[in-house]
Amino acid sequence: MTMSKGEETYQKILDVSIYFFAKDGIHKTSFSKIADALKMTKPSLYYYVKSKEELVHKVFDYIFDDYSFDAYFEKEKLTQTTIEAYLIGGGHQFIEEIEEQNIILNLLNEFTLYAKRMEEKDETYMEKIKQSHQSFITGFAQILQQAEEFDLIKEEHIILRAQTMALMLDNIQSYHTLGLGMDSKELWSFTVRQVFV
Amino acid sequence: MTMSKGEETYQKILDVSIYFFAKDGIHKTSFSKIADALKMTKPSLYYYVKSKEELVHKVFDYIFDDYSFDAYFEKEKLTQTTIEAYLIGGGHQFIEEIEEQNIILNLLNEFTLYAKRMEEKDETYMEKIKQSHQSFITGFAQILQQAEEFDLIKEEHIILRAQTMALMLDNIQSYHTLGLGMDSKELWSFTVRQVFV
Amino acid sequence: MTMSKGEETYQKILDVSIYFFAKDGIHKTSFSKIADALKMTKPSLYYYVKSKEELVHKVFDYIFDDYSFDAYFEKEKLTQTTIEAYLIGGGHQFIEEIEEQNIILNLLNEFTLYAKRMEEKDETYMEKIKQSHQSFITGFAQILQQAEEFDLIKEEHIILRAQTMALMLDNIQSYHTLGLGMDSKELWSFTVRQVFV
Amino acid sequence: MTMSKGEETYQKILDVSIYFFAKDGIHKTSFSKIADALKMTKPSLYYYVKSKEELVHKVFDYIFDDYSFDAYFEKEKLTQTTIEAYLIGGGHQFIEEIEEQNIILNLLNEFTLYAKRMEEKDETYMEKIKQSHQSFITGFAQILQQAEEFDLIKEEHIILRAQTMALMLDNIQSYHTLGLGMDSKELWSFTVRQVFV
DNA sequence: TATGAATGAGACTTCATTCAT
DNA sequence: TATGAATGAAGTCTCATTCAT
Incomplete structure (x- = not known):
């Protein structure tokens, strides 16, 4: 240690x-x-x-190793509460953590640009970034799959719903820091609820 | 000329x-x-x-002067069609245009980083970026307001819906270029339809 | 005109x-x-x-054409007053004029440096500067010669006295602008009186 | 070492x-x-x-740290000889040393110009130059004070005399290098003797 | 482990000057 | 007389990197 x-x-x-x-x-x-x-x-x-x-x-590795669905949404907690509350809570935690280390957001964006520009020389950057984002999409999709099994949502559009959630969660804080008077947590709660309609 | x-x-x-x-x-x-x-x-x-x-x-000015709601969503067209189709169509056009000038996306992201880092020295960058994003939120909100007047949607959460649309549209292409196999236009259509539920 | x-x-x-x-x-x-x-x-x-x-x-020419003994000590006035008063008065006038166009002093000094550095390429600069200074020495020497003829001073050291006056007058203002609390006019008067002892 | x-x-x-x-x-x-x-x-x-x-x-510091009264007029020597001879000797030494490192004169002049032009940005240049010149005036004044205590000169005009000496000594070499056929040492001896009249 | 000393490449910028119009 | 447009040369400075100690 x-x-x-x-x-x-x-x-x-x-x-x-x-x-x-x-x-x-x-x-x-x-x-x-x-x-x-x-x-x-x-x-x-x-x-x-x-x-x-x-x-x-x-x-880059140090940052992106921690940037994955599992780091924010702990699967053990899933059974203890309703799925909707679980998703909202996980998102809120994500938002809070990002908010605390505010400047990390810049770094994530800079690295994404960096990765795109390096793609010809070194693909590993882009691959890792893809994996991060994919982990969120897949993570949300699995949860939704489960929700569907419990008849909480309809079967349709599970991927689109997961993509929506991933994209929203990923950018909600960037948007917030622009200073447009947006309430990140409220917007996330709204997003989840829309998905469960 | x-x-x-x-x-x-x-x-x-x-x-x-x-x-x-x-x-x-x-x-x-x-x-x-x-x-x-x-x-x-x-x-x-x-x-x-x-x-x-x-x-x-x-x-920066040259780029962001063209990056506003009005440049993509022409208000004259609004009456010619249903609101939902109008929003979907405008978004598709936005997506297509961004796709054509693919690298501009990088520039938008780079400028956003640049603006944040310059904020202490020169606020005008951030102000202009804010205005751009605000124009989308406000633009969508106005459309939704109208939709509500026609009883197409419920009165609730107009701002949250507008924010959702702005955020989705703004990042959909960035996400797309990551190569996660996302269909931008389909995701946008889905987003609009969700908003109109 | x-x-x-x-x-x-x-x-x-x-x-x-x-x-x-x-x-x-x-x-x-x-x-x-x-x-x-x-x-x-x-x-x-x-x-x-x-x-x-x-x-x-x-x-350079424009500046140094005006920088000569005759420009400040008008020979016609010599007979109208005592020699000592004439010298003191002329010096005071010189000091006043230099004081008015304060920054010209910098230029005179800069040109002197410039002239020295150009000497190998172009001697005319140094020649003109020499002439200016020589005009003061010669001018003072002639006055002193006359004073000696009137038995106002002893015959001795006329050149040394003239050199002293020229050197003092030439640098008195430079010294003054350093801010050492020197009274230029008083120092000049003192210089002239010492010469007439 | x-x-x-x-x-x-x-x-x-x-x-x-x-x-x-x-x-x-x-x-x-x-x-x-x-x-x-x-x-x-x-x-x-x-x-x-x-x-x-x-x-x-x-x-600048390197040059002006060595440019002070004490560097040329060693006070220990004062008692060993008459005051007049001491002043003449010190001045001659000064003249000789300056003559040896001829180009330093240009540098002193250039730095003085530089200091004036920098005065708004950085006063330290001018302050150091003032101190240098002041050290000569004060140095001469102290010697003259002593001379007056020994009844070698009259009490009057000690400051003016000191200023005269400082100004003469400071510029005598500049003048010399103009090539006006001036004998620096002779002029300095004359200056000192005039002061002691 | 750490550092003093050095370097090639290249960045932004200014300057005096020219030339066609 | 005056100007728009352009340029070669040079200046100050920073950077990533190396190497002997």
Whole structure:
């Protein structure tokens, strides 16, 4: 459980990189900036990270490994309550967590752009992003499947409904931070209820 | 109607900038790149544009001036058809146009990030983006208001419905380009129909 | 007496150039700056002035043509008053005039540096500067010669006295503008009186 | 006592900068020029100096730290000889040293101009220059005070005399280098003797 | 593990100047 | 007389990266 000094330093590098990548952008975050913030020298960074491209990739993995349906919607809780409440609650939790680490949203968007632009050179970025989003669609679809088995909803359009939910949940916070006076949680609750009509 | 040589050159600069900004990102698009593509020299660019920051701003305005509800949903057409068909049709047109100029999507996303990061220095970016999105929400809300007057929908949740439509339409294409096998037009039709339930 | 439009424009160019050369330095004064201040375009400037080097030379001549002993010490007045009072009065006038066009001092100093650095390429600058300073030394020497003929001072060291006066008068204002709390006129009066001891 | 390699390089940068600043002027001395002369690359310079402005400031401090009354007039020597001889001797030493590092004079003048033009942005330049000049005035005044206590001169005009000496000494070499056939040492001796009349 | 020192490539920008109109 | 358009050269500065210690 305890980290070695090296692991600690590595973790700090990731944290600081995430912070600056999100705040200023990947391109505007130089090794100097990171090194200064960590009170290290640039060459020391190279001990932990082979190149900037590798750092970007490591940060990317670190971020997207946590960005999946299962991280927010815990399946064990599903039986304890109604499906509708479960979906609403999970979404609210998602919204809250994203809200807390506000600047991460920027990073998710930046990485998506980054991944698209890297697609020719390195497909792994896009693949991981796809998987993340797919996990939400699939996750919602499974829940809906179950709901249908319980006769809570009609059989129709399960995929479209799942896609709607995934897309809404994914962008609701981005929209919120634009400052259009939108109530994220209310909109999510509304979305779920519409799906269950 | 005809452009002077200077205006033509200026327009070409905008076009090429848009192309590279979208394809490679603002930061990775240097004046050299633009100048080379136009077979001009770097200093010539400065005859048309005071600085890179100004070029970014000009491109930004050029893009976002066209990104509004009214540009896609022509109000004159509203009376010629049913409201539901009108909304579906307008959305399909929106989706088609975005699809044609595919890379513009990247630019919209990049500019949104750019605007957030510039907010302290220059609020005008964010303001314009807000206006764009607001125009969609307000546009949909007005249509729904009318629908309600004709008793086509219930009075409830007009704002939430409008927000849902705006958010869905705005991100449907981004999602599509991720390659999750989503049918944009079908999803939009479904969205509109849900709203009219 | 009246100037043609062309002459007027030319004069304005000189005036503006003097202003910027003095305020910001020759090197930091670009043709753009001058053109903007005059609401002209750069190529128009080239109609009046062949190159920046020529502009510098013209301004230089314009400034140093007026910087001579005779411009400040009018020989006709010499007989009307005592020699000592004449010298003090002339110096005070010099000081006042320099004080009025304060920034000209910067230009004189900058041109002196410029002249030294150009000496290998173009000796005319240094020659003109030498002549200016020599005119003061010679001017004072002639006055002192006359004073000696009237037995007001001893024969000795006439050149040294003249050099002292020239050097003091020439630098008294530069010193003053440093803000060392020096009273220029009092110091000049003191200098003259010392010479007449 | 020995310098590390870094310190040596830094010192070389200062030396070369001084040389070029004096010979060609601050503005005409580019980092390329300095780097070439040192057989370094431009970015290497930035390892030692954050910006050109910082380099200018460092050179300025380096020069003006040595330019004070105490650096040329050693107070211990005062008792060993007569005051008049002491002042003449100190001045001659000053003149000789300035003559040896001839181009430094240009630099002093250039820095004075630079300081005036920077006054709004950064007062420290002007303050240091003032202090230098003030040190000469105060230094001379103290000597004269002492002379007066020994009844060597009259009580009157001690400040004016000190100012005269400071101003003369400060500019005598500038004048000399104009090539007006002035004998600097003789003029200084004359100045001191006049003061002691 | 860490650092001092260095570098090639390339970024944005300004300048003096030209030329056809 | 004046201007719109363009350019080669050069300037300040940043960046990712390397290497010997």
